[in-house]
Amino acid sequence: MDVLINVFVGLHIVGIAALLGGFLSQLTAIRGDGARMTPGMLHGALTMLVTGAALVGLNQADDQTVNNVKIGVKLALLIVILGLVYVKRDEEKVEPAVFGAVGALTTVNIFIAVLWT
Template sequence: MDVLIHAVVGLHIIGIAALLGGFMTQMKAMGKGEARMVPAMLYGALTMLVTGMALVGLNQAQGYTLDTFKIGVKLAFLIVILGLVYVKRDDEKVEAAAFGTVGALTVANIFIALLWT
């Protein structure tokens, strides 16, 4: 079961890399006011959601103790990210505030995962 959990963690990291990578590729365009939500951002966020839910289930099945408040905060951030990316995915230009919020919440989500113990 641990091998499966580690494999799902790997997929979760790939999801966050796609989301953050999509954001990083548009940072220069954000400075010009021409940023857009690229498909990698949507697919990365969806991957994070699915694998995150799978990780919670697998860890509970193993009997591990989970910090449900931490998981709730991370889920809330991800729902905001998904909402923004989904709603703005077809726009040619996205406001810098909305685009920056996606990046800030993505980075915050990473630091919560790493530093909140």
């Protein structure tokens, strides 16, 4: 079971990297012709959602304790991120505030995962 959990943790990190990497690659475009939500950002957020849900289920099946408040907060942030990326995915230019919110919420989600024990 530990190997399966570790595989899903790795995939979860790949999703985070896709979302945050897409954001960081568009940072210089905010001042110029406008940033946009890339398909990789949407796929990264969806990967985070699916693998996160799988991780909760696998940890509970392995009789490990799961902090449901932490998972709830992370899920709420991810749903907001996913909603923003999904709604703005077809726009040529995204408002800097919306784009910045996606990056900030993603970063907060990472810090919650790492620092909340």
